[in-house]
Amino acid sequence: MSEAPPAFAAVAMQLTARSVEGCADRAAASQQMLGMIEGVATKIRAAAVFIAQYGGLPVRLAVLPEYLLTGYPGRISISEFAERAALDIDGPEYDALGRVASEQQLFVAGNAYERDANFPGLYFQTSFVIDPSGDVVLRYRRLNSMFSPTPHDVWSKYLDLYGYEGVFPVARSAIGNLAAIASEEILYPEVARALALRGAEIFVHSSSEIGSPLATPKAIARRARGFENAAFVVSANTAGISGTALPLASADGNSQIVDYKGQVLAESNSGETFTAFAEIDLTALRSHRRKPGMTNMLARQRLEPFAATYSQTRQAANGLIDENGSLRIPDRDHFRRVHEETIARLAKEGLI
Numbered sequence: 001m002s003e004a005p006p007a008f009a010a011v012a013m014q015l016t017a018r019s020v021e022g023c024a025d026r027a028a029a030s031q032q033m034l035g036m037i038e039g040v041a042t043k044i045r046a047a048a049v050f051i052a053q054y055g056g057l058p059v060r061l062a063v064l065p066e067y068l069l070t071g072y073p074g075r076i077s078i079s080e081f082a083e084r085a086a087l088d089i090d091g092p093e094y095d096a097l098g099r100v101a102s103e104q105q106l107f108v109a110g111n112a113y114e115r116d117a118n119f120p121g122l123y124f125q126t127s128f129v130i131d132p133s134g135d136v137v138l139r140y141r142r143l144n145s146m147f148s149p150t151p152h153d154v155w156s157k158y159l160d161l162y163g164y165e166g167v168f169p170v171a172r173s174a175i176g177n178l179a180a181i182a183s184e185e186i187l188y189p190e191v192a193r194a195l196a197l198r199g200a201e202i203f204v205h206s207s208s209e210i211g212s213p214l215a216t217p218k219a220i221a222r223r224a225r226g227f228e229n230a231a232f233v234v235s236a237n238t239a240g241i242s243g244t245a246l247p248l249a250s251a252d253g254n255s256q257i258v259d260y261k262g263q264v265l266a267e268s269n270s271g272e273t274f275t276a277f278a279e280i281d282l283t284a285l286r287s288h289r290r291k292p293g294m295t296n297m298l299a300r301q302r303l304e305p306f307a308a309t310y311s312q313t314r315q316a317a318n319g320l321i322d323e324n325g326s327l328r329i330p331d332r333d334h335f336r337r338v339h340e341e342t343i344a345r346l347a348k349e350g351l352i
Helices: 026-055 078-084 092-104 151-167 183-187 189-196 217-229 282-289 304-310 334-348
Strands: 008-014 059-063 107-114 124-130 136-141 171-173 176-182 202-206 232-236 256-258 264-267 273-280
Touching: 008 026, 008 232, 008 256, 026 059, 026 078, 026 092, 026 273, 059 202, 059 232, 059 273, 092 107, 092 124, 107 176, 107 202, 124 176, 124 202, 136 171, 136 176, 176 183, 176 189, 183 202, 183 217, 189 217, 202 217, 217 232, 217 256, 232 273, 256 273, 264 273
Parallel strands: 008 059, 059 107, 176 202, 202 232
Antiparallel strands: 008 273, 107 124, 124 136, 171 176, 232 256, 256 264
């Protein structure tokens, strides 16, 4: 492994997502998104200046909230949302985000719904990292979703195209080994562990969740994922979602940075803010990982005893590929039906 970079600051940008529900077509949605990116650039720049002056460290990583540019799809059909609002891999929105990273010479991580020409009519929820050259160096597509298509729904074709490393990507970068966890997938320890076993040192976590002074499931999970994988977690929540029928602050607050011992280094209150920022010291993390001891969970983990258990099917793969190998575009209720059928089967087998 290369020498650890000097300590730097990471910031979780807690910003307000804006729904595309009111956009009449793709042109209007793209115009809205590009305008938002201009505002995001200004806010990251101002935050980086303040943090450097306050803490004496350069900001090298800025993490944006979940679906910042579009909000959640709601009841818009899968194919309509893909057409209206899902980003293209080589589209103008990624170009604009790339300019933010390049002009400010930092890594920008975020989350968006994205189209893939290999799967027409579908979209995937994608967490991405853009490096200071402006290139997307990591693209992780959410595997566990209640309401949206995932790579597991088109598993055989997805593996043929991208391979297993494309399912669990880790970007080896100038600021360490980066990996992404999407939204509620912080609640699934298998996702973080699969990435850590591939060398991930910093988890970027884009989220849109209920903030609370109480310990929420995601807040507990962030600390657990940091400790059990000896990794930093940089988690950016939305500062509400505008343009929907929900009250604005329904998903607001508690962006966090958690260290490799599971300790919260910084946490935001509510509203648009950059106050969840902290030092990322990879020299200390790597030293911790290389010390034998009871707290080195990553090195102590035995994997073989669990292989047979994890090979058992819960939700089946290829749910959106028909018997002829063609894609099926689901209606919005498809995913709930699959979930209900899985629960019924597990109950019948006496497993739940």
